Amino acid sequence: MILRRGNPIRLSLAAAPLLLAGCLPAPPVAKKSDADRVVAVRTVAVTESEVQPTTLQPATVHAFYRSEIRPKASGFVSQLNVDIGDVVQAGQTLLQIDVPEMSKQREVIQARIARLKAEEKRAAAGVNLADAQVRSSQAGLVEAESEMNRADASLAAAESEFQRTSDLVERGSLQDRMLDEVRKKRDSERATKQAVASAIDSAKADVAVTEAQKVAAQANLEAARAETMIAERELEELDVMIDYATVRAPIAGIVSERNVEPGDLVGKASDQASTRPLFVISQVDKLRVRIPVPETDAARVNPGDEVTLTFPSFSGEPPIKAPVTRRSGSLDPSTRTMIVEVELENTDGKLLPGMFGQASINLSTKVAANMLPSRAIRFSEDGKAYVYVVGQDETVTVAAIETGLDNGKAIQVRSGLLPGQRVIDAHLKRFTDGQKVTVLAN
Known part of the structure; x- marks a missing residue:
C-alpha cells in the first residue's frame, strides 16, 4: 500500500457519538413506586363475644371514721394530754379546760337545793298535820252519828210512852197531867235529836275543811318537791357542762391534727363554727x-x-x-x-x-361486644382510633371506629365495624384508601 504524504486520515465528528454509545452500558429499567407495590398482610376478623365489662376510675383512701373535736365549754386550756401521731382510745381524755365560774354556779345551786329540801320537809309536816286534823274531824263525825243513834232510840222510846199514856188517859186510867209530862219528854227527845243532827252536819263540814286543808298541804309538798327537782336538774345540766370541760376522744384512732396549745382560750363550738377543730382523730385500722x-x-x-x-x-x-x-x-x-x-x-x-x-x-353484668385484638387498632395523633378494613377485592379502606372496653388483649369496637369484617393485623406499614394488598392465609 502506498501512503501519500500530506494526506492524513480524519474521522468524521458525526460518527463520534455512535462510537461512544456503543461503549456505555444500557440504561436501567424503571422500578415500580411503593404506592404501586402490592403488600402482603394478615387479617383478623371482628368477633362478637361476651365480655366482663370493667370501669377504670380514680380512687382515694379515706379514714373509716374522721372526727373533728371542737369545744363545748368555754375557758382556758389547763392540760393537754395528746399530740399528733398518738393512738387514743374512745373516751380517753385529750385536754382539760379550766371553768372556775361553773364551779361557783354549782355551789350556788347546791345551796338552793338544800333550802328547797328544807321547805319540802316543812310541807311534808303540814301534810301530816292536815292528815291528823282530817282523822280528828272524821272521829267527831263518827261520834255525832253515834249520838244520833242514841237520840233515835230515846225518841222512839218517848214516842212509845206517849202513845201508851195517851191511850190510858183517853180511857180515864190516868190523869191528863201525866200525858203532859210524857209529851214534854217526847218533845225534849225530838230537840235532842235535832241538836245531834246539827252536830253531825258540823262534823261533816269539819271533815270537808280538814280534807281540803290536807289537799292544799299535799299540793304544797308536791310544789316543794317540784322546785327541788328543778334545782337538781339544773345541777345535773351544769355537771354536764362541767364534764364538757374534759374533752374526750369520741372514737378510737390516731390524732392526725392538733390545733391547740396549753393556755389557749377556747369557746363553744357554736361560737367557733368557722375555726379549725382542736383535734382531728382518724380511725385508720x-x-x-x-x-x-x-x-x-x-x-x-x-x-x-x-x-x-x-x-x-x-x-x-x-x-x-x-x-x-x-x-x-x-x-x-x-x-x-x-x-x-x-x-x-x-x-x-x-x-x-x-x-x-x-x-x-x-361490673356485675356481662355484655355482648364486637372485639378486635388491640394490635389491629391504630390511633391518630389526636387520639382517634381507626383500622384498615380489607374488602372482598383485597382493597384497603381506612375506617374510623369508636372503642370501648379494653381487657389488655382485645378492645371493644362500639361503632364503625360489623361482626365478621376483616381488618389488617399488626403491620409496620401505613395504608391508604383504595390500596391493593395480598391477604396471606392465617
Whole structure:
C-alpha cells in the first residue's frame, strides 16, 4: 500500500457519538413506586363475644371514721394530754379546760337545793298535820252519828210512852197531867235529836275543811318537791357542762391534727363554727376507698362486684382485690358521678388516708361486644382510633371506629365495624384508601 504524504486520515465528528454509545452500558429499567407495590398482610376478623365489662376510675383512701373535736365549754386550756401521731382510745381524755365560774354556779345551786329540801320537809309536816286534823274531824263525825243513834232510840222510846199514856188517859186510867209530862219528854227527845243532827252536819263540814286543808298541804309538798327537782336538774345540766370541760376522744384512732396549745382560750363550738377543730382523730385500722363512678357505668355497679386497686406508692407490689361494700345510689349533680366505697382492713398501717390510686371495677353484668385484638387498632395523633378494613377485592379502606372496653388483649369496637369484617393485623406499614394488598392465609 502506498501512503501519500500530506494526506492524513480524519474521522468524521458525526460518527463520534455512535462510537461512544456503543461503549456505555444500557440504561436501567424503571422500578415500580411503593404506592404501586402490592403488600402482603394478615387479617383478623371482628368477633362478637361476651365480655366482663370493667370501669377504670380514680380512687382515694379515706379514714373509716374522721372526727373533728371542737369545744363545748368555754375557758382556758389547763392540760393537754395528746399530740399528733398518738393512738387514743374512745373516751380517753385529750385536754382539760379550766371553768372556775361553773364551779361557783354549782355551789350556788347546791345551796338552793338544800333550802328547797328544807321547805319540802316543812310541807311534808303540814301534810301530816292536815292528815291528823282530817282523822280528828272524821272521829267527831263518827261520834255525832253515834249520838244520833242514841237520840233515835230515846225518841222512839218517848214516842212509845206517849202513845201508851195517851191511850190510858183517853180511857180515864190516868190523869191528863201525866200525858203532859210524857209529851214534854217526847218533845225534849225530838230537840235532842235535832241538836245531834246539827252536830253531825258540823262534823261533816269539819271533815270537808280538814280534807281540803290536807289537799292544799299535799299540793304544797308536791310544789316543794317540784322546785327541788328543778334545782337538781339544773345541777345535773351544769355537771354536764362541767364534764364538757374534759374533752374526750369520741372514737378510737390516731390524732392526725392538733390545733391547740396549753393556755389557749377556747369557746363553744357554736361560737367557733368557722375555726379549725382542736383535734382531728382518724380511725385508720380500717379504711374506706371512695371511687367516683361516671353516669355511664354507675347503674351497673353493685355491692359485691370485684375491685382491683393499685397505688403508685406500691407500684412494685401486687394489686389489692376487694369487693364493693356500698354505693351511694345517686349521682352528684356537679360531677355526674356516683360514689362507690370499698372497705379495707389496715391493721398494719400500710395505707394512709389521702392516698391516691386507681380502681378497676368488674361490673356485675356481662355484655355482648364486637372485639378486635388491640394490635389491629391504630390511633391518630389526636387520639382517634381507626383500622384498615380489607374488602372482598383485597382493597384497603381506612375506617374510623369508636372503642370501648379494653381487657389488655382485645378492645371493644362500639361503632364503625360489623361482626365478621376483616381488618389488617399488626403491620409496620401505613395504608391508604383504595390500596391493593395480598391477604396471606392465617
